[in-house]
Amino acid sequence: MKGRCILLNREGGSTMGFNEVSLIETVKKQVRFKLFSSPSIWLSLVGIQLFGIILSSAIHNPSSMTTDGITLTRISMYDSTFLMVMSYIWIVTSSIGLGVSSMRRIDFTFVSTRLSQFISSVVALVVLAAVGAVTAYLGSGLVSLIINLFHSGLLVQVNFSLMEHLVNVTGTFGYLLMFAAAGYLAVCLYQLNRFVLPGMLVLYGGVMYLSSEFEVKSPSLQVIRFFEEEMSIMLFLLKVIAVTAILLFGVWLVTRNQEVSS
Amino acid sequence: MTFILPLMLFFLLASILVRITQNKDGRPPISFSRRTGLYMSFGYVLILVVAAVVVKILPMSDETLFQPVDQAEFGQYKAAYSEFQEGKMDSFNSPFIVRKWHQLISDNQLLIKPRTVGSMPVKVVIERIPGDSDTIDTFVFDGKLIMDDYEVQGYTEEIVIEPQANVLTVWERETPSYVLSYFEHDGVMTQFTSDTSFENNHTTSEWRPILYLKIPESIEVTIDESIKDQVTEL
Numbered sequence: 333m334k335g336r337c338i339l340l341n342r343e344g345g346s347t348m349g350f351n352e353v354s355l356i357e358t359v360k361k362q363v364r365f366k367l368f369s370s371p372s373i374w375l376s377l378v379g380i381q382l383f384g385i386i387l388s389s390a391i392h393n394p395s396s397m398t399t400d401g402i403t404l405t406r407i408s409m410y411d412s413t414f415l416m417v418m419s420y421i422w423i424v425t426s427s428i429g430l431g432v433s434s435m436r437r438i439d440f441t442f443v444s445t446r447l448s449q450f451i452s453s454v455v456a457l458v459v460l461a462a463v464g465a466v467t468a469y470l471g472s473g474l475v476s477l478i479i480n481l482f483h484s485g486l487l488v489q490v491n492f493s494l495m496e497h498l499v500n501v502t503g504t505f506g507y508l509l510m511f512a513a514a515g516y517l518a519v520c521l522y523q524l525n526r527f528v529l530p531g532m533l534v535l536y537g538g539v540m541y542l543s544s545e546f547e548v549k550s551p552s553l554q555v556i557r558f559f560e561e562e563m564s565i566m567l568f569l570l571k572v573i574a575v576t577a578i579l580l581f582g583v584w585l586v587t588r589n590q591e592v593s594s
Numbered sequence: 595m596t597f598i599l600p601l602m603l604f605f606l607l608a609s610i611l612v613r614i615t616q617n618k619d620g621r622p623p624i625s626f627s628r629r630t631g632l633y634m635s636f637g638y639v640l641i642l643v644v645a646a647v648v649v650k651i652l653p654m655s656d657e658t659l660f661q662p663v664d665q666a667e668f669g670q671y672k673a674a675y676s677e678f679q680e681g682k683m684d685s686f687n688s689p690f691i692v693r694k695w696h697q698l699i700s701d702n703q704l705l706i707k708p709r710t711v712g713s714m715p716v717k718v719v720i721e722r723i724p725g726d727s728d729t730i731d732t733f734v735f736d737g738k739l740i741m742d743d744y745e746v747q748g749y750t751e752e753i754v755i756e757p758q759a760n761v762l763t764v765w766e767r768e769t770p771s772y773v774l775s776y777f778e779h780d781g782v783m784t785q786f787t788s789d790t791s792f793e794n795n796h797t798t799s800e801w802r803p804i805l806y807l808k809i810p811e812s813i814e815v816t817i818d819e820s821i822k823d824q825v826t827e828l
Contacts, residue, residue, distance in 0.1 A: 371631015378638040387603070392775075399800050402715055403739060404771040409778070409792060416780040467639060469783060473646035476777045480652060485773030486660045488742055490795050496787040503785050565786040 355451075358444050362452035366430060367459060373426050377467065384418030385471050389478040410479055412472040416504075419468040423508045424515035426460050431519035431583075446588050454580055457512040465505035469497070499565050506572035507559070513579035520586045659772070660744035668745075671738065671801075678735045678804055681721050681828045692750055692803075693734040697757040699813050702728065706807075706825070707818035709765035715753050716764055716805045718817075718825040726812040732757070737803035739770075742796060746772060750803045764805065 367373065393409040430453055444452075480487045492500065521528040536552075543550050562568040626634070653662070674690050677683045708714045716734070734755065739746040752770060756763045778790040789795070809815055817825050 368628065368632070371626050371628050371635070374635035375626065375631050378635055382638075383603075383607070397798075399798060402713075402766075402769070402802070403800060404769055405741075405774055405798070406771060407774045407776055407792065409776050411778045412780045412783065416782055467642060469779075470639070470642035470646050472777075472779050472783065473649045474642055477645045477649045477652070479775050479777055480649070483775050485775055486741055486744055487775045487777060488792070488796050489777040490779075490784075490788060490790045492787060499786045500779065500783045504783050507782050560781075560785070563786065568786065 355445075355448055358448040359452045359455065362444060362448060363455045363459070366452060366456040373429065373460070376426065377422050377464065380418045380422040381415060381467055381471050384412075384415035384468075385474050385478070387414035387418075388412050388472075388475045389482075406485075408483065408485075410475065412468075412475055415468055415471050415475060419464050419504075419508060420511050423460060423464050423512045427457055427512040427515035428519045430456055430460075431516045432523070450584055450587065453516065453583075457516060458509065461505055461509040461512050464508045465501050468508075469501045469504055502565060503568065506568055509576055510559075510572055510579070513576045513583075517579045517582050517586070520583050524586050659747055660741065661747055663740055663743055663745045668738075668740070671736075675735065675801055675804070678806065679717070679719060679826070681719065681806075688735070690736045691733050692736045693732075693755075695732055695757070697730050697732055697762070698759075699728050699730060700759045702812055703760045703814050703816065704730065704809065705761045705816045705818070706821070707761065707763055708821055709763055711818075712820040713766070714764060714821045714824045715766040716755075716803045716824075718764075718821070719804055719806045719828065720815060720825065721806070721808050721828045722811055723808050725810045727810040728813070730810070730813065731808040732762075733804075733806040735804040735806060738799075738801040739772075740797075740799045740801075741772070741774065746770075753803055755805060762807075 388410065391410075391414065395407050395409060397405045397407060399405075476487065476489055518529060521532070539551055542548075559568065559571060562571060671690055674683070674688050678688065678690075706718060716737070732755075734750070734753075737750045737753075739749045749770070752767045754765050754767060756765075774796075776792045776796065778784075778792070778795075784790050
């Protein structure tokens with residue numbers, strides 16, 4: 333796909349050049365710029381996930397088990413929930429960072445269009461979600477290593493096959509991608525009108541109140557169940573793609589007519 | 595709660611860090627170049643990959659207390675255990691017999707009792723043999739505690755069997771206590787694969803030691819009421 337760009341000089345509109353710019357090339361450059369222009373996005377991943385790893389390996393739920401009243405086993409239950417929560421926080425803050433107006437203004441220092449800007453943001457979100465999913469999943473290994481090194485006793489954990497590892501990472505990626513898209517839409521809505529987000533929160537609260545008043549199942553719980561109760565990875569991915577597409581379509585609707593100002 | 599606690603800690607630490615690291619002009623005193631930042635990020639990923647590999651290689655146990663189960667030896671043990679329990683072993687030369695001795699019985703009466711009421715750390719099997727004698731043969735068949743793929747070392751060592759005249763007292767020095775750490779991935783990570791709950795992924799099998807007594811018919815045996823259900827008379 334090709335786009336045309338005419339560069340004008342400051343004096344009065346005489347044509348300085350005439351170039352055809354590939355959309356793909358522009359998107360590539362913008363994605364590279366979004367992801368690698370500043371190290372903060374990756375350093376924040378390291379910092380936030382390390383914090384989650386420390387929490388996950390330090391906080392545990394103690395319990396005990398007795399067999400026939402003879403042998404007592406003291407069990408410390410660890411999980412990677414903290415690490416996952418930190419990964420959600422990172423993906424949301426990063427997607428907000430990508431969506432803030434200053435970043436979008438920088439986008440237009442490239443020879444770009446609304447479309448290339450939008451596509452590059454989507455690709456950047458997908459890359460962020462993928463990196464976040466892989467590092468969060470690998471981070472679980474670091475948590476179990478820390479537990480093994482610094483806590484006494486036998487460490488019990490489930491061993492997965494390679495295919496199961498891939499499925500686990502894919503599932504994690506799906507959740508992070510939805511969080512990223514939701515964060516990006518939220519910041520776009522906020523920039524469209526500062527009252528949109530509070531308004532949506534009020535609307536959400538109203539729906540919650542009405543659902544409890546009329547004893548209808550909570551919509552948020554139904555949304556959570558819609559994803560959490562899915563046992564097939566393929567169907568889950570279809571759901572993720574559909575929901576992410578809706579969220580990003582919302583982003584496109586919000587941003588396509590916005591002015592670029594510096 | 596698991597969601598709220600890290601969230602609160604995160605925002606608390608983040609706000610403290612921002613306040614500490616900002617200069618008066620609002621700019622952070624420490625900043626990393628793009629290259630340094632990328633090196634640090636790649637370094638982090640490298641650490642994660644190495645950790646994942648090490649976790650696979652490193653034995654997940656305390657080296658002294660838990661040892662990997664020798665499956666062949668464990669198979670032989672299980673077969674010998676049931677035979678011994680049923681008195682079917684032709685000879686008592688099994689490598690799994692850890693103690694054997696003769697006990698001289700006075701007054702032709704033997705009382706078997708625990709030191710603590712109802713607490714018997716062994717199974718008792720009594721084989722009555724014909725004849726008139728004041729001596730009984732006793733054997734202790736080793737016990738095993740298997741946790742997942744690991745065997746607890748010295749499981750039988752804490753058991754004390756004290757023969758005194760016509761009383762045989764059995765007890766345990768202290769209740770054995772073992773420490774397990776269980777790690778499970780967050781539910782999101784394993785939604786489409788196996789269940790990672792502790793109950794479904796941890797197995798404990800306990801093979802209690804057997805105290806086998808060959809007692810001549812001339813000796814009258816009394817078993818403490820509190821342990822009668824733990825005694826098998828062949």
